[in-house]
Amino acid sequence: DxxxxxxxxxxxxxxxxxxxxxxxxxxxxxxxxxxxxxxxxxxxxxxxxxxxxxxxxxxxxxxxxxxxxxxxxxxxxxxxxxxxxxxxxxxxxxxxxxxxxxxxxxxxxxxxxxxxxxxxxxxxxxxxxxxxxxxxxxxxxxxxxxxxxFEEFLKENDKFSVDAVKIAEQETKDKLEKMIEMKKATAQMMNVKSEISKLAETLKEYLKYKEFLDNVAPKEWKEECRERELLKRQKVKQVKKKQKEQIGPSTLSVTTKSKQETWKDVFGSRIQSRLVITSKSLYRSSQCKGVVAPESITHEHKPVYCSSEAATHVPEPHVDLTDNIQTVTRFEELENKTSGRSLHRTDSSKDTKQGSKQAIKDTNSSGVKETYCITSRNNVLKKIKRKEKKSLPKCCVSLLSFSFSGQQPPKKNKMLEALNKKIDEVYRSCIGDVQAQINTLQMLTNIEGRLQELFECLETVPVALLETIEKIKQKENRSRIREERLKHQLSIQEERLRRTMERATADAKKPVGRKLVFRSIPPAVKRKKDKADLSVCRKQDELQYFFT
Incomplete structure (x- = not known):
């Protein structure tokens, strides 16, 4: 306009x-x-x-x-x-x-x-x-x-938000796909592990059968096996000598093959040691049961597949018991010897197994509970330790200011008395009446112990009950805050009413005129002169003006 x-x-x-x-x-x-x-x-x-x-x-x-x-x-x-x-x-x-x-x-x-x-x-x-x-x-x-x-900024912000949503959706999709792949891989791993465990069990059974057959086999058959092993070893040594004598461009390949053979020998020796240990244990068990094993088991027994040729081409095992009738008769003889003793031991072993299983379960459950309690206590103690470390410098400063300040001893005594009273009140509210004469430090230690007990009890309380209690406490706090606000507003209103009543009942002030400014000077008082004096002054002024 x-x-x-x-x-x-x-x-x-x-x-x-x-x-x-x-x-x-x-x-x-x-x-x-x-x-x-x-x-x-x-x-x-x-x-x-x-x-x-x-x-x-x-x-x-x-x-x-x-x-x-x-x-x-x-x-x-x-x-x-x-x-x-x-x-x-x-x-x-x-x-x-x-x-x-x-x-x-x-x-x-x-x-x-x-x-x-x-x-x-x-x-x-x-x-x-x-x-x-x-x-x-x-x-x-x-x-x-x-x-x-601002409009441009809003548009850019909308674009960024849309892009961010798209990126988040893509990331969630990728994450889900990866999770599915991980689940598939874990399932495959579990299947492979189960297959491995099954194969290991079958292998153990086969090894037990082999050891049993080795124990039952006669000495002649074992001597034949040893002779065959010695012949194979001699052949392997001859082959190695020939390879060493041959020097040509293929030395590198030969060395690699020899390394592989050595590794296979080492692997075979490890398996041999394990088999020897198992055979010894079975031999001891057979002695306890009354089975007489041949002397060849006590000697060092090296298997056939410890050589390099056996590692590549596994030969068929030589079994002494060719007919089924021989094996059945031998097995019946052994069963008749061990059946009497095994019956007495099976009952006791079953009872001991059941007792041991129950004890293991009890120990496991108690161990789990104890570990959970210990870990929870450890976490609580760590939190308390962090808080105490944070409050340590403040306490040091306050202690120094209290000790080195220029306060008089009566003031310090008053402060200590006030602290003792407060600690006594806290002790009575937490634990109860003071029994006998206890120092403030002992009171504090008792309060700390009570707090630890309460924390432990809180850990045992279920989570749902804690949540309900927290909700009730929050409601109580809200109601208390509302009441305090209402009280504050009422006090403010009462104060306003009081002021208005005071203004109404107060005497009316008389209006005062405008005050003089600080720089203003009141006019000077002029004395009245007589007419005769005025005429004389005028004449003198005229004479000075005209004749000077």
């Missing part, structure tokens, strides 16, 4: 009045410089002007009027002296005193001054309004720019 009180720039409405005021001020300055004898009043100046005009026109009124009328018909009426005289005569001048004239001029001056002040204020207000309009325009432009930038 355009301001309707703005002056037009092309026109100067108050320019004439300003010019007149400037001319009047200039004339007044010039008249001030005149001497006393040259100065005149406004009334004397008007009278002199009117008298001169009267004299001039009384002398040449008749002769000049006709000539002037003939010559100066084209002149304006205001330049005609006759018209001026007639207008002056027509004007009615009231006789007024000097005091009235001064008051009238003063009023005129005040009006002119107020007009000039108002014009200046109007100009200042116009300048301020123009500046405010410019500032408003600039603010509007800044607001529009910021709105555009």
């Amino acid at each position: 355009v301001n309707p009180f703005v002056l037009p720039k092309t026109q100067d409405i108050l320019f004439i009045r300003e010019k007149q005021l400037k001319m009047i001020k200039k004339n007044n300055r010039l008249k001030r410089k005149n001497h006393v004898q040259d100065k005149t009043t406004f009334a004397t100046r008007i009278k002199a002007r009117i008298g001169s005009m009267k004299r001039f026109y009384e002398l040449d009124a008749v002769d000049d009027v006709e000539e002037d009328e003939d010559k100066d018909d084209d002149k304006p009426r205001k330049c005609d002296p006759a018209w001026m005289i007639s207008t002056v005569k027509s004007c009615h001048y009231d006789e007024e005193s000097l005091k009235e004239y001064i008051n009238r001029t003063r009023e005129m001056f005040l009006l002119q001054y107020s007009l000039s002040v108002k014009e200046e204020t109007m100009q200042k207000m116009d300048a301020i309004a123009a500046k405010e309009e410019e500032n408003l325009n600039q603010a509007n432009t800044h607001l529009e720019e910021s709105a555009v930038a």
